[in-house]
Amino acid sequence: MKILVVEDESKTGTYLKQGLSEAGFVVDLAGNGFDGLHLATSESYDLAVLDVMLPGIDGWQILQGIRRAGSDMPVLFLTARDQIEDRVKGLELGADDYLVKPFAFSELLARVRTLLRRGSKSKEADVLRAADLELDLLRRRATRGGRRIDLTAKEFALLELLLRRQGEVLPRSLIASQVWDMNFDSDTNVVEVAVRRLRAKIDDDFEVKLVRTVRGMGYVLDVPEGTA
Amino acid sequence: MKSVGRASITLRLTALFATVSTLVLLALGYLIGSTVEQHFVEQDIDVLSGKLDLTQRILEKARSRDDLLAVPQQLDDALVGHHGLSVVVALQDGELLFATSGAEFPDGLLSGGPVGDVAHPRAWRTARGTPMRGISASVPTGIAGMPKAVVGVATDITHHEQYLAGFRLTLWAFVAFAAVLSGLLGWLAVRRGLAPLQAMKREAENITAQRLHARLALDAVPVELVDLAVTLNAMLARLEDSFRRLSDFSSDLAHEFRTPISNLMTETQVMLSRTRSPDEYRDVLASNVEEYERLSRMIADMLFIAKAEDGRIVPTRETLELAPLVGDLVEFHRLAAEEKEVELTSEGEGAIQGDRLMIRRAISNLLSNAIRHTRIGGRVTVSIRRNGTCVEVDVTNIGETIASEHLPRLFDRFYRADPSRSGEGSHSGLGLAIVRSIVEAHGGQVVAFSAEGMTTFRLTFAR
Numbered sequence: 149m150k151i152l153v154v155e156d157e158s159k160t161g162t163y164l165k166q167g168l169s170e171a172g173f174v175v176d177l178a179g180n181g182f183d184g185l186h187l188a189t190s191e192s193y194d195l196a197v198l199d200v201m202l203p204g205i206d207g208w209q210i211l212q213g214i215r216r217a218g219s220d221m222p223v224l225f226l227t228a229r230d231q232i233e234d235r236v237k238g239l240e241l242g243a244d245d246y247l248v249k250p251f252a253f254s255e256l257l258a259r260v261r262t263l264l265r266r267g268s269k270s271k272e273a274d275v276l277r278a279a280d281l282e283l284d285l286l287r288r289r290a291t292r293g294g295r296r297i298d299l300t301a302k303e304f305a306l307l308e309l310l311l312r313r314q315g316e317v318l319p320r321s322l323i324a325s326q327v328w329d330m331n332f333d334s335d336t337n338v339v340e341v342a343v344r345r346l347r348a349k350i351d352d353d354f355e356v357k358l359v360r361t362v363r364g365m366g367y368v369l370d371v372p373e374g375t376a
Numbered sequence: 377m378k379s380v381g382r383a384s385i386t387l388r389l390t391a392l393f394a395t396v397s398t399l400v401l402l403a404l405g406y407l408i409g410s411t412v413e414q415h416f417v418e419q420d421i422d423v424l425s426g427k428l429d430l431t432q433r434i435l436e437k438a439r440s441r442d443d444l445l446a447v448p449q450q451l452d453d454a455l456v457g458h459h460g461l462s463v464v465v466a467l468q469d470g471e472l473l474f475a476t477s478g479a480e481f482p483d484g485l486l487s488g489g490p491v492g493d494v495a496h497p498r499a500w501r502t503a504r505g506t507p508m509r510g511i512s513a514s515v516p517t518g519i520a521g522m523p524k525a526v527v528g529v530a531t532d533i534t535h536h537e538q539y540l541a542g543f544r545l546t547l548w549a550f551v552a553f554a555a556v557l558s559g560l561l562g563w564l565a566v567r568r569g570l571a572p573l574q575a576m577k578r579e580a581e582n583i584t585a586q587r588l589h590a591r592l593a594l595d596a597v598p599v600e601l602v603d604l605a606v607t608l609n610a611m612l613a614r615l616e617d618s619f620r621r622l623s624d625f626s627s628d629l630a631h632e633f634r635t636p637i638s639n640l641m642t643e644t645q646v647m648l649s650r651t652r653s654p655d656e657y658r659d660v661l662a663s664n665v666e667e668y669e670r671l672s673r674m675i676a677d678m679l680f681i682a683k684a685e686d687g688r689i690v691p692t693r694e695t696l697e698l699a700p701l702v703g704d705l706v707e708f709h710r711l712a713a714e715e716k717e718v719e720l721t722s723e724g725e726g727a728i729q730g731d732r733l734m735i736r737r738a739i740s741n742l743l744s745n746a747i748r749h750t751r752i753g754g755r756v757t758v759s760i761r762r763n764g765t766c767v768e769v770d771v772t773n774i775g776e777t778i779a780s781e782h783l784p785r786l787f788d789r790f791y792r793a794d795p796s797r798s799g800e801g802s803h804s805g806l807g808l809a810i811v812r813s814i815v816e817a818h819g820g821q822v823v824a825f826s827a828e829g830m831t832t833f834r835l836t837f838a839r
Contacts, residue, residue, distance in 0.1 A: 250672040302707075328708045332737040333673050335807060336744040341711040363658075364665025 149264060150174045152196040154184030154210060155226070156203055164197065167253050168260070181205030189217045195264055197256075200227040200238075211241050222263040226251070254319040254365045261316055276311040278358055279371045281350060283311055292350055302327060303346050310359065310369035319366040343367050386566045393562025398555035405551045409544055416536040420509045421497060423461075427529045430454055431463060432515045435525060439518045448474040460532030462508070468523035478502075481510060481528045499533070509533045572598050576605065588616040628790045632674065632805070636667045677806040681789065684813030691731035691817050698760045698769060699725040701732070702739060706758065709743045717753045724760035726767040728837040730818050738814040739769065741807040742833050746773035749831070762839070769835040778826040786824050787812040811835075 151173045155161035158179065165177045176191070178184035181204035188196055188210055196214065200207040211223055225238050225246035238246050244266075245259050276283040280293045283304075290297040290307060299307065305327045310318065320339040324330040327342075343359065351357045359369050434451060438444045447465070451474050455461060462479035466472055480502040497511045510530025517525055576592060583590045591612060592605045647660045683689050702722045713720040720743075728735070739758070746756045754774040761768045778786070785791045790805040811833075815822045820837040 248676070250668075250675065252669065252672075324708075329704070330708055330736070330740065331733060332740070333676065334737075334740055334744060335673075336709060336712045336740075336747070337715075338708055338712045341715050345711070363662030364669070365662075 149194045150176070150192070151260070152176050152178065152184070152187055152191070152193045154178045154181070154188075154196070154202060154207070155199045156180055156201075157199070160199075163253075164256075167257070171257055173260075181207075181210060185210045185213045188214050189219075193221055195222045195224065195260060197224050197226065197260070200225055208237065208241055211238075211243060215242050222266065224256075224259060224263060252319050252321070252365075254317050254362075255321060258313075258316060258318055258322045261313065276308065278311055278314055278369060279356055280354075281311075281358060283307055290350070292354060297349050299346075299349065302342065303349070306342055306346055307350070307369075310367065313369075315368065315370045317362045317365045317368045323367065339367075385570060386563065389566040390559060390563040393566075394555060394559030397558035397562075398551075401551040401554050401558075405547045409540075409547060412543060413540055416533070416540065417497070417509070420531055420533060420536070421495070421511070423531055424497060424509070424511050424529045427455070427458070427461060427463060428511060428513055428515075428527060431465060431527045431529065432513070435465070435515050435517050435527070437518055441519070444473065444517065444519065460534075462510070462528075462530040462532075464528040466526045466528075468525065473525065479528075479530070480508070481512075481530060507533050507537050572596075572601055576601065576608075580608070583612065585619065588612065588619055625789060629678070632790055633671065636671055640664055640667050674806065677810055678789075681806065681809050681813050684817050689734075689813070689817045691734050691814075693729045694732065695727055696730050696732055696735055697725070697727050698767065701736060702758050702760060702769070705736060705740050705743055709740070709747060712744070713747050713756060716747065716750065718747055718750050719755040720747070720757075721755070722758040722760075726760045726762050726769075726839075728767050728818075728839060730837065734814045734817070738811045738835065739771070741811050742771040742835075745807055746771050746831075746833070749773060749775045751775055763836075765839055767837050767839055769837075770832050771834075772830055772832040774829055775831055777829055778824070778831055780826070783824045783826060787822060808833075 149172070151168055153161060153164050153168070153175055155164060155177070156179055161177050161179060165175045168175045176187055176193070178187050181202040184198065184202065185205055187193075196210075198207040198210055202210075205213075207225055207227075211225075214221065214223065222244040223242070225243050226249060227238075227246055228249045244263055247256055247259065274284065274286050276285065282291050284290070285308065288304060290299050290304065306323065309323065309326050321333065323339050323343075324334065328338075343361070347357075347359050351359055356372060358371065359367060362368055431451060434447055434454065438447055451463060451465070455463060455476065462476045462481070463474065464472065464476070464479050464481055465474040482498065482500045497509050499507065499509045501507050508530045510528055512526060512528040514524040515527045516522075576597065579590075579592050591609045594602060594605055594609075597605045643660055643663065647657065680689070699722070706720055706722050710720050743756065743758070750756055750773040756771070756773045759770045759772070761770070782791075787808045789809045791808075812822050815835050815837070818837060820835060822833065822835050824831065824833050826832070
């Protein structure tokens with residue numbers, strides 16, 4: 149997957165490139181609007197991350213250039229201003245998502261993956277699996293090692309989210325928004341509690357722990373290396 | 377060209393005053409002049425009609441042609457000593473029976489046409505330039521069957537005209553002088569009248585950012601300016617309040633940022649002072665991220681509050697059924713409540729107009745605040761109630777009673793009733809300030825009361 153990052157702040161640009169590269173993407177970085185627009189229209193990318201405020205040509209103009217060139221690649225905006233007008237303008241011009249600075253890198257990564265997934269409507273599996281954990285979406289049933297695990301509706305939704313995005317570190321804000329539809333910063337520890345309880349049910353009695361806390365980033369469900 | 381609003385008040389008032397007094401004086405001068413002239417005309421009419429009557433009587437006494445021949449002599453005798461008087465008697469056939477020497481009458485007055493009206497004499501000038509005023513009348517003679525004679529009487533009005541010209545000159549000179557004088561007086565009066573404004577200006581000049589507590593003295597201000605002074609003082613009070621809040625805010629901000637930044641710096645420097653294992657580095661980075669997240673959330677919250685105070689947060693308006701909205705929030709917070717064995721319930725219903733995301737955020741902040749401050753095993757209740765034209769949402773928790781002096785300040789940024797709890801966990805100290813910003817942006821209000829171990833935060837919205 150190839151991503152174009154247009155960001156004039158060199159420190160931000162460098163860490164975005166490093167972070168996305170280490171997450172497995174191929175990243176091109178442009179430091180100004182002209183280079184950005186040139187790359188966006190001459191090369192082929194799966195997604196573009198654009199800063200709004202850029203020297204030369206701003207993010208909006210790059211987006212217009214991309215859409216005029218007939219490309220419908222997903223575009224994620226980074227903006228320092230959380231103005232409603234900016235949001236409305238971005239959406240009118242065909243932006244797919246936006247993030248307000250300062251943002252958590254895990255949040256950006258999660259959004260990028262969501263946008264990339266949106267394009268490729270992968271087959272909807274009825275049963276999600278990780279190691280010996282199985283989540284049957286149709287029958288609303290969870291089992292581990294063949295043992296039935298009782299989950300509340302929210303625990304089920306949380307586990308489904310973690311399983312669907314196996315290996316991705318999910319920030320608390322994303323979990324709160326996807327599972328409880330809480331789309332604002334909250335200073336409660338609800339997500340921590342929910343993850344802890346889920347762990348108690350699916351991990352505590354088992355040798356292989358699937359759900360991990362990544363300090364400062366969020367939570368991830370993955371199968372540790374060396375296990376089947 | 378200067379706009380009216382910028383022109384000097386002194387200049388405008390002086391010009392107005394001078395114009396008005398000049399107009400009044402001019403009208404008065406004209407009136408006096410005409411009255412004096414009219415008086416002279418009436419005097420002349422008196423004299424002229426007297427002479428006309430005399431002539432008429434003499435003519436009426438003439439019973440025959442011979443009597444008629446004696447008339448000139450009689451008239452001469454009667455008119456002797458009347459300087460400047462001209463009398464002419466013309467018979468019907470144009471024959472001039474009598475004329476004083478040098479008598480000169482304008483054509484229309486004697487021959488043909490209707491004879492002059494006694495009340496409206498005519499004025500003219502003779503060939504030598506002497507101004508005259510005269511009247512004429514048809515007068516019957518004593519001779520039966522004889523047509524009426526025409527009698528013209530005129531008087532020299534040189535004297536009157538000279539007097540009038542002198543009088544007018546004096547009058548207009550006086551008017552001009554009085555107009556200039558009143559303009560000058562007006563200017564002085566306006567200057568004096570505006571002096572209190574100058575005084576206010578000097579007082580205002582002394583008010584600076586350091587002296588915002590100063591106010592304009594009301595007792596030294598004339599009645600007309602009291603309103604202005606009161607308004608200015610109210611403005612100063614608002615400015616002082618905003619200024620104080622702003623400077624409090626800056627110092628709060630510096631204080632709130634100092635702790636996490638200093639933690640980050642110390643921690644990182646200690647880590648860098650020698651080589652560590654990757655696990656140690658990972659630990660410190662993760663701990664740093666937690667601090668950064670706190671700072672970043674604080675910045676976002678501060679921006680939100682700043683925008684709200686600026687009136688730049690405009691909530692969308694949709695009908696919000698509060699019962700399901702609160703239900704979702706209660707479900708979200710239940711996990712945190714259960715951790716503390718806190719019972720979390722909601723009751724009642726009501727609908728308001730508002731922004732779903734913002735209202736959820738406000739009530740969510742109240743819930744997390746209530747759960748945080750409830751003791752283990754306590755209870756948090758949300759109750760929604762219609763009250764007249766309002767809808768009230770109460771979030772009540774059992775916990776320590778908050779002293780009443782803290783209650784109104786709970787909604788201030790970074791205010792914590794218990795100073796020892798500052799910096800606790802990820803709690804930014806801005807949650808309740810955001811609640812107030814949101815509620816006020818919706819035109820509602822938020823109050824807190826606390827008694828006997830029960831603390832309630834009440835949001836009031838118009839329906």
